[in-house]
Amino acid sequence: MAKNLTDSAIDRQNILNNPFAVAEIQKSIGMKGVEFKGRLLVLKEQVAAFFEVSPRTIDNYLSNNENELHQNGYEVLRGKALKEFKLALSDGDVHETDFVNIMKTPQLGVFDFRAFLNLAMLITESERARLLRQAMLDIVIDTINSRTGGGTKYVNQRDEDFVVSYFVEENYRKQFTDALRDCVDMGNFKYPMYTDKIYVSIFREKAKEYRKILRLQEKEEVRNTFYSEILDLIASYECGFAALLQQQYSEYGRKLTSFEVDALFLQFEAQAHWKPLIEKFRMKMASRDLAFRDALHERLKEYVTPLQAEEFERFIGEKSAELNKRIEEAKDVMKRLKERE
Incomplete structure (x- = not known):
C-alpha cells in the first residue's frame, strides 16, 4: 500500500514509534550533531x-506542526539546560557564525533525531526530504521483515501470549461447534455461517473478506493470523453463545430453527459488556495490521491509531519469538490447561 507520509500523521507516528527502524535509519543517514544527555541534537x-x-x-513547519514535533523530540532549551548545552557545543560540528549567535540567545530550539525525521516527513519543498522519506519507508519494511524472518503475515504468532490464547480458543471452539451440532436444526452450513456472525460482530468482516485483506492462500487458516486478544474475544463469544444455545435447547426440548438462532444471536451480541472490549480490540487489530502487515481494514479505518513503542517490542523486539520457540515455552502451561478439562 503506497504511503504518503506528508499527509498521514498515523504513518509518520508508526515510523517514529518503531525504535528498531529509527535505529537503522540513523545508521543509514549518519547524521552529525551534538551529543547531549544521551541524545543526538541538531540545530x-x-x-x-x-x-x-x-x-x-x-x-513555518514548527509553527504549523508544533504539537506533533514537540511530541517527537523538538525542544526549546532555556536556563540551566541551555547553559549545559552551550558547554557541549564546543565539541559539536557547529558553524562559527551559528556558534556565536547561540552563545548570545536566551533560548534555543533543538531537534533530536526523531524530531528531525518527523520534519523530513512533513517538508514538501525539499528534494532531500523526499528522498529521505523513500529511504525511510524502505528501511522500515526491511527492518520488520528481517525481524520476522521475511514476512509479517504471522507476526501475531511472535507474541508470547499467542500460543496459550490459541489453545484456549480451540477448546471453546469445540464447545461452540458441539452446541451448533446438538442444538440447531440446520445442515453443515451452520458452522461457517455462525462463525462469520461472530467475526462480523467483532471486526465487521466475514472470513472471506478477512482472507482477502490479509492476502491469505486457500490452505491458510484465518485463526492462525489472529492476535491473542482477538482469539480471547472470539473464545468468549463461542463460550457464551454455546451456553445460550444449550439453555434454549433444554427449554424448548427440541432443536432451534435458524430464525430462532439468529434472534438469539442478536440479543447476545447486543449485551452492553461487549462494547468496550470490541472497541479496544478493533483498534488493536486495525492498527497492528496497518503497521505490521500493510493491510487496511476499510470497515475499521476509524479505529486506526499509531502503535506505541511497546507494541513494536512485543511483536518484533527481543521478547518476541518464532512460533516453535513459543510452543516449547508453553508446553507446561498447555499441559496444565488440558488437565483442567
Missing part, C-alpha cells in the same frame, strides 16, 4: 542546511 540552522531550505521554512 535549526543545521536542519535547514541539510534539507536545503531556509531557516524561515523550518520556522
Whole structure:
C-alpha cells in the first residue's frame, strides 16, 4: 500500500514509534550533531542546511506542526539546560557564525533525531526530504521483515501470549461447534455461517473478506493470523453463545430453527459488556495490521491509531519469538490447561 507520509500523521507516528527502524535509519543517514544527555541534537540552522531550505521554512513547519514535533523530540532549551548545552557545543560540528549567535540567545530550539525525521516527513519543498522519506519507508519494511524472518503475515504468532490464547480458543471452539451440532436444526452450513456472525460482530468482516485483506492462500487458516486478544474475544463469544444455545435447547426440548438462532444471536451480541472490549480490540487489530502487515481494514479505518513503542517490542523486539520457540515455552502451561478439562 503506497504511503504518503506528508499527509498521514498515523504513518509518520508508526515510523517514529518503531525504535528498531529509527535505529537503522540513523545508521543509514549518519547524521552529525551534538551529543547531549544521551541524545543526538541538531540545530535549526543545521536542519535547514541539510534539507536545503531556509531557516524561515523550518520556522513555518514548527509553527504549523508544533504539537506533533514537540511530541517527537523538538525542544526549546532555556536556563540551566541551555547553559549545559552551550558547554557541549564546543565539541559539536557547529558553524562559527551559528556558534556565536547561540552563545548570545536566551533560548534555543533543538531537534533530536526523531524530531528531525518527523520534519523530513512533513517538508514538501525539499528534494532531500523526499528522498529521505523513500529511504525511510524502505528501511522500515526491511527492518520488520528481517525481524520476522521475511514476512509479517504471522507476526501475531511472535507474541508470547499467542500460543496459550490459541489453545484456549480451540477448546471453546469445540464447545461452540458441539452446541451448533446438538442444538440447531440446520445442515453443515451452520458452522461457517455462525462463525462469520461472530467475526462480523467483532471486526465487521466475514472470513472471506478477512482472507482477502490479509492476502491469505486457500490452505491458510484465518485463526492462525489472529492476535491473542482477538482469539480471547472470539473464545468468549463461542463460550457464551454455546451456553445460550444449550439453555434454549433444554427449554424448548427440541432443536432451534435458524430464525430462532439468529434472534438469539442478536440479543447476545447486543449485551452492553461487549462494547468496550470490541472497541479496544478493533483498534488493536486495525492498527497492528496497518503497521505490521500493510493491510487496511476499510470497515475499521476509524479505529486506526499509531502503535506505541511497546507494541513494536512485543511483536518484533527481543521478547518476541518464532512460533516453535513459543510452543516449547508453553508446553507446561498447555499441559496444565488440558488437565483442567
